[in-house]
Amino acid sequence: MEMIIGGAFQGKGDFAKSNHPDIKWQQGESLDENGLLAAEGILDFQEYIRAELKNGHDVSGLAEKMIEKNPDVILVSQEIGYGVVPMDAFERAYREAVGRICTKLAAYSKKVTRVVCGIGTVIKDDVRDGDQG
Numbered sequence: 309m310e311m312i313i314g315g316a317f318q319g320k321g322d323f324a325k326s327n328h329p330d331i332k333w334q335q336g337e338s339l340d341e342n343g344l345l346a347a348e349g350i351l352d353f354q355e356y357i358r359a360e361l362k363n364g365h366d367v368s369g370l371a372e373k374m375i376e377k378n379p380d381v382i383l384v385s386q387e388i389g390y391g392v393v394p395m396d397a398f399e400r401a402y403r404e405a406v407g408r409i410c411t412k413l414a415a416y417s418k419k420v421t422r423v424v425c426g427i428g429t430v431i432k433d434d435v436r437d438g439d440q441g
Contacts, residue, residue: 309375309417312384312428313410319426321351324384327428331382345377353385354406361398367405371412385410 314320325333331349336356339347344356360367374381389407394400414420420432 309379309413310382310419310421311410311414311417312382312421312423313387313414314423315387315390318423320384320386320423323421323423323426323428324349324351324382328382345374347378347381349382349384351384353383353410354388357406357409358402361402361405367409371409371416374413375416379416383413 312320312324321333325331328349332347333349333351334343334347336344336350336352336354337359339350339356344350350356357367357370360370385406387410388403394403414432417432418434419430421428421430423429
């Protein structure tokens with residue numbers, strides 16, 4: 309698993325596509341669970357979480373499910389935990405869910421890149437069992 313994260317409008321999608329041109333990219337908000345667990349690359353992963361919460365679904369086990377069922381996916385997600393805490397209860401719950409899920413997925417990921425102004429900075433790069441690079 310690999311994650312590409314960053315703030316809104318920082319060029320994460322373009323960065324991901326240019327670094328992984330052979331990946332078939334899916335949009336998070338248009339995926340169902342089967343699509344999520346089969347996708348090679350997911351843009352706006354946070355929007356999948358938003359849609360699930362809006363539909364009343366429990367996302368507390370989502371990170372573990374992805375690690376088990378789609379461990380090689382490349383996720384692109386917006387960091388939404390910065391800035392003013394929303395007054396709206398749903399927006400606070402959404403923000404917390406994205407943060408918790410992405411934290412678990414980043415811990416599992418072999419590589420995490422943060423994109424600011426279109427420039428990617430690798431913040432984690434683990435070589436796993438037998439990997440050479």
